[in-house]
Amino acid sequence: MAPPSGQIRPGRYLAFFVFIVVLLYTLVFATGDHQAKPKLGIDLQGGTRVTLSARTLDGGTPERESLQQARQIIENRVNGIGVSGTEVVLDGSNIVITVPGDQGEQAKELGQTAQLRFREVVQVVPAETPPAQQPPASEDPGATPPPSTGASTPPTGASTPPTGTSNAPQGRPAPAVAAQPEEEPSQPPTSDPPADDTADDESETAKQIQEAKAVRQAATLVPSEDGTVQADPAAQQAALAALDCSKPDPLVGNDDPDLPLVACDQEGTAKYILTPSFLQGTQISDANSSVNPEGVGYVVTLDFKSEGTRIWADYTTANVGKQAAFVLDTQVVSAPEIREPISGGQTQISGGAGGGFSADEAQSLADILKYGSLPLSFDNSEAETVSATLGLASLEAGLIAGAVGLVLVFLYSIFYYRMLGVLTGLSIVLSGVIVYAVLVLLGRWIGFTLDLAGVAGFIVAIGITADSFVVYFERLKDEMREGRTFRSAVPRAWVRARRTILSADAVMFLAAAVLYVLAVGQVKGFAFTLGMSTVLDLIVVFFVTHPLVALAAKSKFLSSPKMSGLGKVRRTGGSRAETRGRAATKEA
Structure with a gap:
């Protein structure tokens, strides 16, 4: 027999979440290089920036259409060679290729006209x-x-x-x-x-x-x-x-x-x-x-x-x-x-x-010939090494600021929601566990690299995840103000809060998708991580937060007014219910 609307079997939901985590980390350690490290962008690990200067036969300014076509062909060559985390952007009459890590020598060859x-x-x-x-x-x-x-x-x-x-x-x-x-x-x-x-x-x-x-x-x-x-x-x-x-x-x-x-x-x-x-x-x-x-x-x-x-x-x-x-x-x-x-x-x-060629020479020539010749010729590549010192310093400062912010959120949640605040902190930690595994796997499968803009997307997404918890908990308090007990208020609050959470996350994901399509460069990384975190937020709220609150509601110790922090709400709800009962008696 199925449980009433809003009531669930928390053990099944939590078991499914554990299965997801185990599956992700099995793929992390059983595939690829078996290292649980996400790929980092050029601003976090350094790399090479190559500038290609276009030239024409008459010495004039190249047409914008030809430059765009050349940029697209070079980008196709990047994908064919498998250089991950590379940016190919137009800068006036120049094409700038940014390559993280030690793959700069490959990038220098990408500008060959290949006629x-x-x-x-x-x-x-x-x-x-x-x-x-x-x-x-x-x-x-x-x-x-x-x-x-x-x-x-x-x-x-x-x-x-x-x-x-x-x-x-x-x-x-x-x-x-x-x-x-x-x-x-x-x-x-x-x-x-x-x-x-x-x-x-x-x-x-x-x-x-x-x-x-x-x-x-x-x-x-x-x-x-x-x-x-x-x-x-x-x-x-x-x-x-x-x-x-x-x-x-x-x-x-x-x-x-x-x-x-x-x-x-x-x-x-x-x-x-x-x-x-x-x-x-x-x-x-x-x-x-x-x-x-x-x-x-x-x-x-x-x-x-x-x-x-x-x-x-x-x-x-x-x-x-x-x-x-x-x-x-x-x-x-x-x-x-x-x-x-x-x-x-x-x-x-x-x-x-x-x-014969060397292995690298043969592969480079084959890729260049396969992905087409450029509509323009370019002067010799100018390559410069980009240090990761500034990016790492910025990342360290951002992580410190994020950690301080998370601690303040946890302290405020515990002070305001008590036991529910503890569940908030646990849910955010578990969300980070999933996000990290997904980052590692995406780096292997599609070449996704994490840069500072992506880190900013994750920090913003933490606020979205916390907002989902607030919506649920405040709806729970509203139900208890109506005179219901903590246990009976949980399923009713979830049914109403679920619609709000889904609507808010859908709007955020749509905004991230539009930004990803229209943006260029590092802004795409911000949009990607923001959209991915929004999807993972739904997984955490549905398979962790709600089941944990349901389990807490079934425990006498955890649902006690002292632990839940809802004692004042209960007293207010009981007074309102009693007042409504007296009013109904007088009218009768």
């Missing part, structure tokens, strides 16, 4: 030797083998390096004549008087890009497709001489895919003359890293979309024996020889002359 293009290799020479001193390819075809042969393409092929270059120039100009004109324009800025310090940096960047394109992307670097125009050896040698592999490349993210390109490999040990791009990296459908099955290190495996698969199959069929360079942001990642047509399946990229 992968496939180009045919025309010529390759060592970077450390001036091009004018190289013998013509017709005299010694095996003297300049490509230093980065990459993984085989397809993966099952043999790893035979190419023996020469297919379209090497036959002549060479004198080095002083070929190289000097290209270097002269770059000399005045370094020797000008301090007046040049006021020049526009963006204009200077645009000038460098245009100068590099004019030399290293000249149309005469390679023969025309129809064979009517031959390559200009002088232009080739001038472009090779102008390229310095030890310096940052101004063409990163700004090269024209429809023009030839002179580029370095990633190690800076070789220079390549490449044809216009025949396949774009946007045709990649998936990218993953794995152990190199035919050598040392790791490789990146690419899957193409339907159109990309067709283009790649046609190219490999018509160019067996030639090299195809995988060019990432104007750097040759790998230049393997095509040993047989690839009609479908996967293609591998390996890095460097050693035949």
Whole structure:
């Protein structure tokens, strides 16, 4: 037989709450790293802040839409790499990435433009030797083998390096004549008087890009497709001489895919003359890293979309024996020889002359290629280490203030409610037990990190939890003022207080949800913890506070006026009941 409305079996409710606590802490200690520690944000544990400065080809201000798109792509890369607690926000024309802990090196790579293009290799020479001193390819075809042969393409092929270059120039100009004109324009800025310090940096960047394109992307670097125009050896040698592999490349993210390109490999040990791009990296459908099955290190495996698969199959069929360079942001990642047509399946990229990437390099490249190229190019990342000293000091001050506030609340509750005040303190402690376990699990499952804003959300939520107790206890006092005993007042007070508690928590949760959707940055953490604490407040009130009050009502000792603190309310309620009885007698 079910109990009357408002009456419950307290033992069942408390047992269910104990089950929840045991389940949560079993997951805490049995999963993940088995450490009961929540993940902390950058303001509590320190970390790295990386600033990416956007740039455009003409040196103008980037469009807001392009910046938003770049921010979203970088955020997707963060999620793919698994860097937890990271913030990606716009600051003018900059994108600021904040990474807690020791994951700053990963964040520096998130701003790569990742414009992968496939180009045919025309010529390759060592970077450390001036091009004018190289013998013509017709005299010694095996003297300049490509230093980065990459993984085989397809993966099952043999790893035979190419023996020469297919379209090497036959002549060479004198080095002083070929190289000097290209270097002269770059000399005045370094020797000008301090007046040049006021020049526009963006204009200077645009000038460098245009100068590099004019030399290293000249149309005469390679023969025309129809064979009517031959390559200009002088232009080739001038472009090779102008390229310095030890310096940052101004063409990163700004090269024209429809023009030839002179580029370095990633190690800076070789220079390549490449044809216009025949396949774009946007045709990649998936990218993953794995152990190199035919050598040392790791490789990146690419899957193409339907159109990309067709283009790649046609190219490999018509160019067996030639090299195809995988060019990432104007750097040759790998230049393997095509040993047989690839009609479908996967293609591998390996890095460097050693035949493979490291595990971190392969995973980073795969993630960048998988989550798309940025619509803008960015200057080199500027990273700064953020100390947690200030955040920890603020946290310590906040915890001290919160502890003092809780002690005052407990003292006032005990003074005003006595035994009910003790139940209030116990309920808040048990609420903290659940909150801590949930924080640890959310940090593992969804990467939630606790920062100062989140701590503020929890402190505010304590007031919401205490307010629920006050609503219940005051309703209980109202019932006793009507002349009911403590035991009979508990179920009736709960029925009426329950509606108020649910309504108040629903409004608070709705406000937290709206704030979470509309807010950015740390405000989201405040909204999240506030909403989560509101939900956990209902669990504590329903499965702890109400059952404990019901148990106290059944105990003669705990329900005595001296212990409950409701003796004055009882006397007032009894006097009012007696007065109403006398009034009714007189009327009769």
